[in-house]
Amino acid sequence: MADYAIIGFGCAGYYGAKAIRENDPDGTITVYSEHGYSPYNPMLTTYYVAGKIPFEGLFPFGDMEKIRQELRLEVHTGARVEKVEARSRTVRLENGESRQFDKILIATGAHAFAPSFPGLDPEKAFYMRTIDDAIRLREALESHPYRTALVVGASMVGIKVVELLNNRGIRTTLADMAPRMFPLAAYESVSREIERRITRKGVHLALGSALASVEETGDGFVCSMTDGSTVQADLIVLCIGTRTNVSLVDPAEVTVNKGIVVDHDMQTPVPGIYAAGDCCEGEELQSNTSMIIGLWANAAHQGATAGANMAGGKAEFDGNFLHNITHFMDMDFIGFGDNRLTGQVVTSGHIESGLYVEAVIGEQGLVGVNILDNYRISGTVKNYLYRIMESGDAKLSPIQRGILIKEGLKPSFIEKMEGRYHG
Missing domain, CATH: 3.50.50.60 (FAD/NAD(P)-binding domain)
Incomplete structure (x- = not known):
């Protein structure tokens, strides 16, 4: 045995x-x-x-x-x-x-990673990875009348923390060293639209600026940023990343x-x-x-x-690719593929309202897609991109094509996404 x-x-x-x-x-x-x-x-x-x-x-x-x-x-x-x-x-x-x-x-x-910051007692910061992290933050929010918050880390977790704080009426600043939102998943035009929508919801963005040091005061914290600015915060939540x-x-x-x-x-x-x-x-x-x-x-x-x-069976992990699917602040964001790969950019819809899709077509076909405001097409697009990576040559099935058209994509855009357009 x-x-x-x-x-x-x-x-x-x-x-x-x-x-x-x-x-x-x-x-x-x-x-x-x-x-x-x-x-x-x-x-x-x-x-x-x-x-x-x-x-x-x-x-x-x-x-x-x-x-x-x-x-x-x-x-x-x-x-x-x-x-x-x-x-x-x-x-x-x-x-x-x-x-x-x-x-x-x-x-x-993996575990949540956060470097030490001069002046900040690690026990006075909050994190978001484990159940114990969640219990601690929830209890703190229910027992303290926080007015202002700094969330460090514009990650998929960080933006969800920003959302829940903003919904509680807490004036929140989101800071990240990256110059734009989701730089490893979103194309720049999509990043900028996400930033516009977040700002419109009342969130202050401090992108391209890292937390440098913290001074604790009787009313909370004065957070000094690397760009020379300061942020007043009653609450600090670190969502910087993870380590294995x-x-x-x-x-x-x-x-x-x-x-x-x-x-x-x-x-x-x-x-x-x-x-x-x-x-x-x-x-x-x-x-x-x-x-x-x-x-x-x-x-x-x-x-x-x-x-x-x-246990003596036979199975194989056939790989995966980079992708993110999340919903926050009344919007869907889906990113498939490596957004650093270049090629012909094709778009569908209006970025400021309704379904918007931005796709990049490389020499071998579709290499990446961003979708705003329609999670329902994500499964079809993900499956299609996966088959391209598997076989190098894939076409959408009539059913998949029908789903995309029903959800608002024009046949001409679908043809471009399949690489059947050479304009």
């Missing part, structure tokens, strides 16, 4: 356990988790803080006891894994305990770049050691390189692939 370990129990860990159990009904699955929560989606934490979902809504698979019984898991919560000795397949805990396994899945995810949780592996044993490098089976170069989710690098189809793609669906696919292969 095989003995499996799963370290970290988020989306990837859950799907890994599920796939192991489906392929090996009799094996022993031991889960190590630093907290007692069942798997949750970090992107839902802002919805909980905003009061849009109840606390139970954070847990799509139910509570931990239900999962433990369904998958027959041996769960160790509050157990910090200090080291995975890959070659011997040994898990060492911080308390000195150790245990060998036949197969190990590392699914430790990979310290428990030895780079001399397991290849680590920004994340743990795996093959299509989600296995590291060390037999029996697998990784999945935000802690690992899988294949990015557009660049043909390994890359972290921190998406819920990506983690689910990687975890299921790893679990199946660990």
